[in-house]
Amino acid sequence: EEKKAADSAKVLRVGTEPVFAPFEFPKEGSKDLTGFDIELIEALGKKMGYKVEMVSMGFDALIPALNSNNIDVAIAGMTITDERKKVVDFTESYYTSGLMIMVRKDSNVKSIDDLKGKTIACQIGTTGENKSRTVEGAKVKAFNTQDEASLELKNGGADAVIGDAPVIEYYMTKAGKDFAKTVGERMEAEPYGIAVKKGSKLAGDLNKALAELKKSGEYDKLYTKWFGE
Ligand code: ARG
Structure with missing residues (x-):
């Protein structure tokens, strides 16, 4: 049962621009990414039943990549702005x-x-x-x-x-x-949000998962790990 569930896990393609410590940056001596955003999206993806696959690109390529369906979500310390809200949707803010x-x-x-x-x-x-x-x-x-x-x-x-x-x-x-x-x-103040394609139901799903991580204390743990109290 367990094996079957893991095999059939849906993939969430997550775009980021990974030279932005402490939010997203390569682990020492590796190409794998770490940081607050990375651990947050991994926790959210897990809650939602997805296998998270990170895709790195230039910051200004993220919104076009969402709109051409090359990625499903973007997490990149991205500020929720009125200008961007015209072309993509955002989750609730996860960091100020x-x-x-x-x-x-x-x-x-x-x-x-x-x-x-x-x-x-x-x-x-x-x-x-x-x-x-x-x-x-x-x-x-x-x-x-x-x-x-x-x-x-x-x-x-x-x-x-x-x-x-x-x-x-x-x-x-x-x-x-x-x-x-x-x-x-x-x-x-600039609120960071996770961006999705306009109209995508992922925003609602991510918001629900984020609320659960906040309730369980998992979000606070991550926050403290990366930013102290
Ligand atoms: N918060 C700023 C913005 O949204 C900068 C984000 C840059 N992020 C990155 N991963 N390089 O414009």
């Missing part, structure tokens, strides 16, 4: 994020207003790119990954990075601690 500014240690930038006319590095297709483009006179350099944006800051090709706070804060405990610092607080 917000943007943050990172600069080199010797910088005298104190706030986003100090970035006028400066060079800002960010990741393509993200809310960080949108925010960067609102800064008057700024030159915006958009990279495929958040790590490349951070490297540009390190190498002196940009004056600041604008990106998701939890990712920048994580980076500050690793490669960033030698050369970078953060500026101020998180900007306005």
Whole structure:
């Protein structure tokens, strides 16, 4: 019985952009992914009776991949925005994020207003790119990954990075601690959601599974594992 159930498990094709620790990133010395999003979607998939299959791609390729049926869901620290809601559906929010500014240690930038006319590095297709483009006179350099944006800051090709706070804060405990610092607080709250094709019943199923993980304490356990209390 058990064997039969496992064999016939439906596959859930999950798209992500996997250079986004602590949400999705490769396990040390392996191609397998780990992180909060990865463990969350694995737990949700299990609850729903799916075998989860991760598919990596560029962040800006995720929504097109949903709409061309190449993936079933996307989990990628993706902010629920009105613009995206026009083209895909989202689950309830599973994490509250917000943007943050990172600069080199010797910088005298104190706030986003100090970035006028400066060079800002960010990741393509993200809310960080949108925010960067609102800064008057700024030159915006958009990279495929958040790590490349951070490297540009390190190498002196940009004056600041604008990106998701939890990712920048994580980076500050690793490669960033030698050369970078953060500026101020998180900007306005950004809820992360799991994206599905418009009209897909997966959104409702995922919401139900998410509510169950919250009720059972499994969600809290994952949250604490990746973010502390
Ligand atoms: N939260 C931001 C957005 O939705 C950035 C997400 C980037 N995610 C990633 N896996 N690279 O635009």
